[in-house]
Amino acid sequence: xxxxxxxxxxxxxALTMAVGCSVPTEQPAAQDGQPAQTExxxxxxxxxxxxxxxxxxxxxxxxxxxYANQGCVEAGKALGVKVEMQATTTASATEQVSIxxxxxxxxVDALVVAANDESTLLPALKRAEEAGIPIFTYDSxxxxxxxLYCVAGTGQVNLGEIMAQQLVEEMGEEGEVxxxxxxxxxxxxxxxxEGYRNVLSQYPGxxxxxxxxSGDDQQKAFVNAENLLASYPNLxxxxxxxxxxxxxxxxxxxxxGRSGEVQIVGVATPNSVKQFYxxxxxxxxxxxxxxxxxxxxxxxxxxxxxGVEPATGDVLIDGGNPVTIDEDGNLYIGTTVFTxxxxxxxxx
Amino acid sequence: xxxxxxxxxxxxxxxLLILLLIGFTMCLGNPKFLTFGNLQNIILNNFEIGMICxxxxxxxxxxxxxxxxxxxxxxxxxxxGVLMANCGMHPVPAILCALLAAAAVGALNGGMVIAFPNxxxxxxxxxSMVLIRAVCRLLTEGWPVNGFPLSFSYLSYSTVAxxxxxxxxxxxxxxxxxxxxxxxxxxxxxxxxxxxxxxAYFAGVRVRRIKLIMYILxxxxxxxxxxxxxxxxxxxxPDAGDNYHMDAIAAIVIGGTDIAGGEGxxxxxxxxxxxxxxxxxGLALMGVSSLxxxxxxxxxxxxTIWLNRWQKKRHQQKMQKTQMQ
Amino acid sequence: MKRRLxxxxxxxxxxEEISIAITLVVVLLVFGVMEPSFLDSVNLVRLLRQxxxxxxxxxxxxxxxxxxxxxxxVGAILAVCATLSAQLLLSGLPAPTAILVSLAAGAFMGxxxxxxxxxxxxxxxxATLATSYIIRGLLLRISGAKWLTNLPxxxxxxxxxxxxxxxIPVYILLAVTAGAYLLSNYTAxxxxxxxVGGNREAAxxxxxxxxxxxxxxxxxCGFCTGVAGVVYAARMGSVQSNTGIGMxxxxxSATLIGGASFNGDGSPVGALLGALLLSAIKNGxxxxxxxxxxxGVVTGLLILxxxxxxxxxxxxxxxxxxxDG
Numbered sequence: 001x002x003x004x005x006x007x008x009x010x011x012x013x014a015l016t017m018a019v020g021c022s023v024p025t026e027q028p029a030a031q032d033g034q035p036a037q038t039e040x041x042x043x044x045x046x047x048x049x050x051x052x053x054x055x056x057x058x059x060x061x062x063x064x065x066x067y068a069n070q071g072c073v074e075a076g077k078a079l080g081v082k083v084e085m086q087a088t089t090t091a092s093a094t095e096q097v098s099i100x101x102x103x104x105x106x107x108v109d110a111l112v113v114a115a116n117d118e119s120t121l122l123p124a125l126k127r128a129e130e131a132g133i134p135i136f137t138y139d140s141x142x143x144x145x146x147x148l149y150c151v152a153g154t155g156q157v158n159l160g161e162i163m164a165q166q167l168v169e170e171m172g173e174e175g176e177v178x179x180x181x182x183x184x185x186x187x188x189x190x191x192x193x194e195g196y197r198n199v200l201s202q203y204p205g206x207x208x209x210x211x212x213x214s215g216d217d218q219q220k221a222f223v224n225a226e227n228l229l230a231s232y233p234n235l236x237x238x239x240x241x242x243x244x245x246x247x248x249x250x251x252x253x254x255x256x257g258r259s260g261e262v263q264i265v266g267v268a269t270p271n272s273v274k275q276f277y278x279x280x281x282x283x284x285x286x287x288x289x290x291x292x293x294x295x296x297x298x299x300x301x302x303x304x305x306x307g308v309e310p311a312t313g314d315v316l317i318d319g320g321n322p323v324t325i326d327e328d329g330n331l332y333i334g335t336t337v338f339t340x341x342x343x344x345x346x347x348x
Numbered sequence: 349x350x351x352x353x354x355x356x357x358x359x360x361x362x363x364l365l366i367l368l369l370i371g372f373t374m375c376l377g378n379p380k381f382l383t384f385g386n387l388q389n390i391i392l393n394n395f396e397i398g399m400i401c402x403x404x405x406x407x408x409x410x411x412x413x414x415x416x417x418x419x420x421x422x423x424x425x426x427x428x429g430v431l432m433a434n435c436g437m438h439p440v441p442a443i444l445c446a447l448l449a450a451a452a453v454g455a456l457n458g459g460m461v462i463a464f465p466n467x468x469x470x471x472x473x474x475x476s477m478v479l480i481r482a483v484c485r486l487l488t489e490g491w492p493v494n495g496f497p498l499s500f501s502y503l504s505y506s507t508v509a510x511x512x513x514x515x516x517x518x519x520x521x522x523x524x525x526x527x528x529x530x531x532x533x534x535x536x537x538x539x540x541x542x543x544x545x546x547x548a549y550f551a552g553v554r555v556r557r558i559k560l561i562m563y564i565l566x567x568x569x570x571x572x573x574x575x576x577x578x579x580x581x582x583x584x585x586p587d588a589g590d591n592y593h594m595d596a597i598a599a600i601v602i603g604g605t606d607i608a609g610g611e612g613x614x615x616x617x618x619x620x621x622x623x624x625x626x627x628x629x630g631l632a633l634m635g636v637s638s639l640x641x642x643x644x645x646x647x648x649x650x651x652t653i654w655l656n657r658w659q660k661k662r663h664q665q666k667m668q669k670t671q672m673q
Numbered sequence: 674m675k676r677r678l679x680x681x682x683x684x685x686x687x688x689e690e691i692s693i694a695i696t697l698v699v700v701l702l703v704f705g706v707m708e709p710s711f712l713d714s715v716n717l718v719r720l721l722r723q724x725x726x727x728x729x730x731x732x733x734x735x736x737x738x739x740x741x742x743x744x745x746x747v748g749a750i751l752a753v754c755a756t757l758s759a760q761l762l763l764s765g766l767p768a769p770t771a772i773l774v775s776l777a778a779g780a781f782m783g784x785x786x787x788x789x790x791x792x793x794x795x796x797x798x799x800a801t802l803a804t805s806y807i808i809r810g811l812l813l814r815i816s817g818a819k820w821l822t823n824l825p826x827x828x829x830x831x832x833x834x835x836x837x838x839x840x841i842p843v844y845i846l847l848a849v850t851a852g853a854y855l856l857s858n859y860t861a862x863x864x865x866x867x868x869v870g871g872n873r874e875a876a877x878x879x880x881x882x883x884x885x886x887x888x889x890x891x892x893x894c895g896f897c898t899g900v901a902g903v904v905y906a907a908r909m910g911s912v913q914s915n916t917g918i919g920m921x922x923x924x925x926s927a928t929l930i931g932g933a934s935f936n937g938d939g940s941p942v943g944a945l946l947g948a949l950l951l952s953a954i955k956n957g958x959x960x961x962x963x964x965x966x967x968x969g970v971v972t973g974l975l976i977l978x979x980x981x982x983x984x985x986x987x988x989x990x991x992x993x994x995x996x997d998g
Contacts, residue, residue, distance in 0.1 A: 060638065061813065061915040063820035084635055089813065089915050094581060094588070098393040102632045105386040106378065119494040120581045123501070185492040185583070212965075213490055215587075218820075218913045223723075227959040230719065251910055255833055272911075275823060460977065464984050468935045470743075475976035478926060482969020489964065594745070594802055601799045608796075642810030649803040650795060657794045 051081040053301055054103030054133075055112045056096055057294075058140065058186075061089045062216060064243035064269055064290050067348050068139070071294025072112070079302045084108060091183055091216040093117035100124040104131050110301040113147075114139040117185035121145070134304060138297035139290075140188040143328070148304065151297040153288025153335045155326075156188045160195015160241075163265045166284050167237045171263040174205030175236030178228045180249055180266075182216040182242030189241045192267075196239055209235070218244050225252035229262070240266025243287070247272040250281050270338055270346040277340045288335045291348060292317050296333055359604045359659055363619040366652060370623060374630025381633050391515050392504075392580070394625040396421060396573035397595045398518050402525040403569040404596045405617045406562050409529075411542040411609030414563060415473040416457060417570040417596065419480035421589025424450050424574035426484050429493030429584025432500065439500050443575050450571025451564050453480060458563030462556050477593070485586040493584035503579040514576070526614040534558060542609030599624050602652045623652065689932035689939075692982055693946045700950060704957040711960050718840060724952035725842035726751075726901045726908070730920070731927040731944040732853045733897025736890040738928055739939035741870040743797040744891065746786060746805035747898050747924055748917035753812050754779045754902025758828075759821040759912040768828045776899040782808065783895020787888030805921075813914055822911035832907025842904050846945070849900060853941035856893075866890060871937030926972055927951050930979045938983060950975070 055072045057065050069085060076083030084103065088095045093116035103111060104127060111133050115121045118141070125145040128135055138151040153159065167177070179196060181189045193211070200206050209232055214221035225248050228235060238253075240246030246266035250273060253262050259281040268285045276282040296316045303310065310331060313322045321334040338346070374381045391398070400417050407414045424446040431442035453476065460472045506513050529535040540548040541555055549555050570589070578584045597607070603620030605612025627648055631641045705712040730747055737744045754775040761771035782804070789800045834841045857863035868876040869886050877883055906912050931947025933939025954971050958964075 062913065066817075066819065086632060086635075086638055088638055089809070090918065093583070094577075094585070097581065098389075099632070101389045101393065102386075102629065105380050105383060105389060106633055107380060117492060117583060119492075120583045123505075123580075123582060184490055185585075217915065217918070218911075219909070219916050222909060226719075226723070227955075227965065230716070230956070231959045231962060247911070272820060272822060460980075464980060466936075466987070467980055467984060471929055471934065471976065471980055474922065474925065474929065475973050475980065477973070478922070478969050478976065479973025482966050482973060485966040485969065486964060490966065598799060598802060601796070607798060637814075639810045639813045642806045643814070644810075646803040646806030646810065649799065649806070650789060650793065653795045653799060654793045 051109045051302065051305060052084060052106070053081055053110050053112055053298055054084045054100075054106070054108035055086075055294075055298065056099050056103070056114065057085070057087050058096075058114045058116050059089060059091045059216060060087045062218070062244055063272055067269065068114075068290040068294035071291035071296075072298045074291075075295040075298035075302075079299065081298075081302055083298060091116050091186075093120040093185065096121060097124045100128060104128055104133065108133060109305055111135045112297050112301050113137050113142070115142045115187060116140070116183065118142045118144070118187040120185075134301070136297055136301045136304075138293055140186050141330075142187065147329070149300055149310065149325070149329045149331050151293055151300065151331045151333065152188070153293065154332045155330065156191030157195040157198070159267075159286065159335065160192035160197075161199045162195075163192075163239060163267075163286060164196045164199035166286075167239055167263060167265040168199070168203060168206070170265065170283060171237040173203045176207050176209045176232055176234055177237040177239065178210045178212070178232065178235060179208065179239050180221060180224060180228075180241060180245040181211060181213050182244060184211075184213045192241045206237075214242075214245060214248070216242060216244055218248055221245050221248035222252055225249040226256070229253065229256045229258065235262055238262060238264045238266070240264065240268065243267050243269055243272070243290075246282070246285055247276070250276040254279070254281055268338075269348055270343050271348060273338075274343055277343055283339065285338045286335055287338065288333055289320075289348060292320050292333055296320070296323070296331070300331065359656060360613065360615045360619060362655060362659055363603065363616060363623065363652070366655075367619055367623050367626065370626055370630065374626060374633065377630060377634035381630055386629065386633070388512060388515060390622075390625050390629045391518055392512060393629075394621070395514050395518055395580075396577050396589070397592055397599070398621050398625075399521055399569055399573045399576075400566075400592055400596045401599050401617050401621050402521050402614065403562070403566040404593075405525065405600050405603075405605060405612065405614055406529075406535075406538055407566050408597075408600055408605055408607060409542050409609055409612055410538040410559065410562060411545065412461060412469040412559065412562070413473060413607075414457065414566045415470060415593045416453065416477040416480060417566060418589040418592040418594075419477045419484065420450050420453055420567050420570035421574035421577060421592055422484040422586060423453070423480050424571035425578040425588045426487045426493065426584045426586060428575050428578050429496070430487055432497065433493050433495040433584075439497065439503075446575055447568060447571050450567045450574075453571075454564035454567025455560065457567065458560035461563060462559055481587075484588075488586065490586055492586070494582060496578075496582055500579050501582060504576055505580075522614060522618050525617075529614050534561075538562070539610060542611070544610075595624070598649060602649065602656075604656050620652075623648070689983070689986065690942045690946060692986070693931055693943055693950065693979070697946055697950045697953065700953055700957070704953065704961070708957070708961045711957055716956065716960065718835075718838070720952050720956045721843050721949075722840040722908075723956065724948050725840075725846045726905050727920075727924055727927055727951065728846050728945050728948035729849050729901040729904065730898050730924045731931065731948045732849055732941045733894040733901075734924055735928045735931070735933050735939045735941055735944040736853075736857075736866055737797075737894045738925070738933045738935060739870045739937050740866045740887060740890045741873065741935045741937075742790070742887060742890060743925075744786065744801045744894055745798065745921045745925075746782070746801040746808060747894065748920040749805040749808040749812070750779055750782045750895055750898045751902045751905060751917040751920060752914060753782065753808060754899040755906040755912045755916055756812060756816050756821065756914050758903050759824055759906045760816065762824055762828055763821060768825070771828070772903050775903050776896060779899020779902060780892050780896040783891040783893070783898075784888065786895065787891035790891070791884040791887050816914045820911060820913050824906065824910055824912075829907045829910050832904050833910070842908065845900065845904060849897060850941055850945050853893075853897075857941055862886070862889065867937045869937075870935060870939075923951070924948075926976055930972070930975045932979060932983060934980075934983055947979075 057069055059065055073083055086099045096116050111128050121142050122145055125135055125142055129146040135147040136149050137147045141150040183189055212224040214224055221244050238249045240249050246268035249264050253259055259279055264282055267287055273282055273285055299316055300310050312325045315322050324332045427446040427449055428442050431437040457473055457476055461469045504514055537553045540553055577588055599620040600617050601607055602623055603616030734744055757778055758771045758775040786801055786804055789795055790797050831841055865881045865886050868881055869883050927948040928944045931943035955968050958968055
């Protein structure tokens, strides 16, 4: 028992020491911006300290994100800044909050975030704002936060409308359609769904029969697709919201022997769907270059710290398109429609 | 007092040493680790698991197991969300309803464990885990819930003397747990039940009643954690609390508690919890990639548990030596 | 007359597989009545094919569970074996070699699990939790989390092809089941595994090397998971390193529904039937247009029902022994 008392005392002593010798700041929410962003040059501060950009993608592991993350890291190397990249293998919003809090503690100079869930990240981004850290989003926005710019391929609602229109051209104006989405909480995915519905509601002969979610997990998406094909034998169209959905849907359709009966349109990286163009399972998919997206997201953060803001018409990456920026701070890098003819030209 | 009583350090000392060592390394890795804000973050981000660890320790000590705590976290988080955001209920009755539901789950778990005394509680609680997780998803067909009143966020963001209330909450709960185990009859009887259930029964311990209470308590705590989590995230998730049962078990086992029951302490659980949380946070601050973090955590788990066993063996050997003299 | 009746009752009670087989048939009939297209041959074939991977893993893990163990690293092992086979194929190795290497890898990881549990003395649940972290972290680190696509047709035919109208994975499943059945019922090893689970002390006293048995159960489980990994890669046609997350509990659920318990109950056929039942339910819910989230509810209930049946069975068994004795 005596030992236990000594132990308890030691514990409290350790804790007090820890708190005591900590830097006497207040809560992280009230951390006033440390003097890091004065007079910076390319990648450096006045005191010649390397800039640190905290990047928080939705996840690691999925191919789309591997390319995007590569873009972020390469931007860091090219611009001479340090890129912190942390994420989990599942698209978890709760973990993302911890990651952002850690970045705030580390005192990153800018935050670049692709939000798994906009309402969950809002309080965390508020804390970042109060700590004086400029925020940039990419891929999936948190529009209610203090973020300065959001980098995306194009407006997500617009994207949804384009894809839905494409599907109608291929499947006709009548039939059952299902949506396969990545995450029901992700802002960008929901925007795309909104776009789909905007267009499809104009065709009374088309009914939306299901919305299924995969949690950005390829395996789940595949099973979802199989189930859709099984429960809706008259299904004529599938719209894939996220880059993991479309190849999974295509694979399921091929294995069910319904290529050509069920039309699929969606977002997908070319490498993951090349083989489906040959037998005609897919005819058109859309995407922006995720590598470019990641690269540009980091670049505008670094530029901003250097006092330069992006403008419409800038070309922010070698070989890229000129960007357009709208009044809400959305920065669009442009999309590509992949068809049988041009898909061989792309390697991502 | 026999002068030759064995004097080995209690297990908790080794754990404290490991914790301090890890903390020290993390400090070297990134001095910002030791800031007040970060230390508070460590507790904030792992608060729910910490709370669950306390009641899970009770359950494991008595030889049981509750794998459904993660699902109950999700259930109560969703219930509170649905009631408040979708039905417009005031926070207080919504929270009470959610806790009531949690208690019901706990009662069911406990009831089944008592009704099937020869079955492994792990199986029973895996069954309820799967069931409740499905109910979570059914509530809103998988959609997260948001649109909470501002007052709800005060639960996890209010502060006292500059420190978030949640920190106090955790320490009070853990110290309360320690007090319960060491100073109350029911607490001490948990050890008895875990060690030798029949013996405890014949010695007059009301085993069935205590088991039921512990399972209800475990679910209640998970429900409370779920409410806190939703308040912190301002969103109700069907998948919330997904792996919490394993995280809690890991912390408890590192703390020296035997998974078969009968041996362990709340202090150990506290230290185990902090070892894992500090490790996670420190590695992240050092910029260690999440992949390497996983590997680290696994290795540390194995090492610390092995250390526990080694220490236990040594202790036993010394005890035997003394007895033979 | 009385004698014959009691012999049938004996059969019903002693062979746990019978009760689950009956449940399976009942479920199939009920679904078939509610939605005739369920019993369509196309659908039944699909049901079988969808069950294969879970079933193969369940058959492997039933050995671990009936020896009073646990393995939550099977998802990670699946991911490694699937990725490894895909990677080797894409590097130009012929299919048989790639497959053999993956199977060996699965068995090897099982061996590691077994060694950590026996030599380091860490309890199975925690040990396999730790190894699952380590394995996943290393896998992602080494494979770079790339998506491996365009696997050669000669390989994917294993997962997607059919022979005489029956999918090839089903043949693989039958082969695995047959092998496991023989191992479990006709070899000394099988009996020893059951002994270790049923009554560990008695097993030790009868000269069974418990450590060796435990290691072997993990190796069997790892091997079967390796087989499942190869089939998985072949079936999906492409592999993402992120696979298998969360599969552990699905596989364990199938085994529990199939009648396994930690006390030595459990047989490969039971595990197979359990996995088939799960697949039938999943499939049936989809066909009938019921919310897919109900699947978890039904699974959870089934686990509890299976438990209750187990208990009832052993009670009747005991009662009958007293009667005959």
